[in-house]
Amino acid sequence: MPRRQLRVTGAAEAPLRAALRALRTTLDIPDAFPAEALAEAERAAAAPRLPDHDATDIPLFTIDPPTSVDLDQAMHLSRRESGGYRVRYAIADVAAYVTPGGAVDTEAHRRVTTLYFPDEKVPLHPTALSEGAASLLPGRSRPAVLWTIDLDEDGRAEHTDVRRALVRSRAKLDYAGVQRAIDDGTAEEPVALLRDIGTLRERLEAERGGISLNVPEQEIVERDGTYEPAYRAPLPADGWNAQISLLTGMAAADLMIASGTGILRTLPTAPDGAVGRLRRTAKALRVDWPHHVPYAELVRSLDPRQPHHAAFLQECTTLLRGAGYTAFSGGELPEHTLHAAVAAPYAHCTAPLRRLVDRYASELCLAACAGAGVPQWVLAALDELPKEMAEGTRRGNMVERECVDIVEAALLKDRVGELFDAVVVDVKDHEPAVGTVQLTDPAIVARVEGGPAALPLGERLRVRLTQADPTAAKVRFAPA
Numbered sequence: 001m002p003r004r005q006l007r008v009t010g011a012a013e014a015p016l017r018a019a020l021r022a023l024r025t026t027l028d029i030p031d032a033f034p035a036e037a038l039a040e041a042e043r044a045a046a047a048p049r050l051p052d053h054d055a056t057d058i059p060l061f062t063i064d065p066p067t068s069v070d071l072d073q074a075m076h077l078s079r080r081e082s083g084g085y086r087v088r089y090a091i092a093d094v095a096a097y098v099t100p101g102g103a104v105d106t107e108a109h110r111r112v113t114t115l116y117f118p119d120e121k122v123p124l125h126p127t128a129l130s131e132g133a134a135s136l137l138p139g140r141s142r143p144a145v146l147w148t149i150d151l152d153e154d155g156r157a158e159h160t161d162v163r164r165a166l167v168r169s170r171a172k173l174d175y176a177g178v179q180r181a182i183d184d185g186t187a188e189e190p191v192a193l194l195r196d197i198g199t200l201r202e203r204l205e206a207e208r209g210g211i212s213l214n215v216p217e218q219e220i221v222e223r224d225g226t227y228e229p230a231y232r233a234p235l236p237a238d239g240w241n242a243q244i245s246l247l248t249g250m251a252a253a254d255l256m257i258a259s260g261t262g263i264l265r266t267l268p269t270a271p272d273g274a275v276g277r278l279r280r281t282a283k284a285l286r287v288d289w290p291h292h293v294p295y296a297e298l299v300r301s302l303d304p305r306q307p308h309h310a311a312f313l314q315e316c317t318t319l320l321r322g323a324g325y326t327a328f329s330g331g332e333l334p335e336h337t338l339h340a341a342v343a344a345p346y347a348h349c350t351a352p353l354r355r356l357v358d359r360y361a362s363e364l365c366l367a368a369c370a371g372a373g374v375p376q377w378v379l380a381a382l383d384e385l386p387k388e389m390a391e392g393t394r395r396g397n398m399v400e401r402e403c404v405d406i407v408e409a410a411l412l413k414d415r416v417g418e419l420f421d422a423v424v425v426d427v428k429d430h431e432p433a434v435g436t437v438q439l440t441d442p443a444i445v446a447r448v449e450g451g452p453a454a455l456p457l458g459e460r461l462r463v464r465l466t467q468a469d470p471t472a473a474k475v476r477f478a479p480a
Contacts (some may be wrong), residue, residue, distance in 0.1 A: 066174045069137070084151050090165070146162070216233045348361060
């Protein structure tokens with residue numbers, strides 16, 4: 001999923017949307033699916049492999065943006081008679097529709113992830129599956145991988161069960177509606193418990209030193225040929241919902257580690273240089289970060305409704321750049337199993353409609369929980385999956401960066417020649433007059449060059465906008 005969320009509204013012929021269409025062509029982003037993949041998807045949609053266990057009596061619900069139709073997860077939350085809580089989390093069973101080695105599978109390995117552009121998305125699977133037969137849409141019976149995780153009264157996981165099951169979501173909820181219902185006391189208990197469990201899990205996250213980035217969505221609105229930025233700050237319900245997914249990913253990692261075969265999402269501790277750059281960014285955005293305050297504590301103190309805090313939270317995603325995938329088998333555990341931001345072992349398993357690796361993680365966890373052998377098609381792909389996911393992630397990051405560049409250029413295209421206040425957050429090692437500045441307003445990061453002297457790293461600098469071209473996705477500044 002994208003670390004930086006951008007959304008563009010406006011006419012299809014607007015220059016910014018035209019630049020985004022051109023970017024997809026330049027980057028050779030897949031467009032239509034091959035005919036054989038589409039035909040195979042239609043056949044699978046009509047005749048999926050259904051599980052024996054029927055769990056359609058569980059009144060599951062989904063929480064997603066109102067316009068989403070590729071619904072990976074549905075949940076039901078309840079109290080246990082013995083104390084504590086029960087989380088039941090159904091994940092779309094993509095393997096019920098995708099045949100290993102078939103046309104849909106082959107195309108999924110080529111695409112690796114769903115790619116998100118500000119104006120549209122490029123899906124991992126044909127929409128007959130991702131937005132239709134495999135999606136956990138309300139009122140439809142669907143094959144799923146059903147997680148049951150029992151928590152104690154403090155929110156700690158005590159027992160995990162994973163099985164295939166036929167499920168049926170009762171309602172498609174959205175974040176704003178869930179937040180209102182919880183706040184005004186009208187939410188039914190399975191929804192109301194989202195706050196109780198989410199808050200407990202957030203407390204445990206803080207205890208172990210984990211970090212959740214509540215990155216706002218940035219919307220770029222086109223009006224009469226000009227562009228205006230706006231942020232949608234995440235609601236508490238966004239964070240509580242994310243904690244359920246995080247809980248499941250941690251449970252998945254524990255199952256795979258215990259079984260000796262799996263694939264983890266790992267992240268090393270951020271190097272000092274990256275943290276130092278982030279401190280300079282905080283200074284540029286007027287975010288108070290005392291030296292004695294740890295990074296995790298600072299992040300938890302930020303209010304994403306404040307524009308400067310919102311921009312800083314987006315820049316915090318740079319500390320996630322070292323994340324990767326680590327596969328292991330035969331009981332030989334990797335040297336590093338930790339995800340530094342989670343502060344625990346963690347695996348991607350809750351978004352199989354949008355991310356290739358999650359389909360494999362589900363199979364690994366099903367086998368581990370049942371004490372059964374891992375399917376051969378999973379073992380055969382395991383060694384190459386980290387490389388495939390790395391390439392897919394690299395492509396997704398490139399799309400994200402190019403989209404940000406285009407959007408920022410669109411925001412500034414009528415301001416070439418103007419002066420701005422900025423802070424130098426980076427200087428090239430062998431070219432001290434070339435670097436990166438973080439503007440105070442608007443909160444934009446861009447290249448600075450053309451000055452006669454070395455740039456003052458970490459210091460304020462008055463800069464002049466010399467280029468802002470959405471068609472070239474370039475914003476350039478020079479020292480004033």
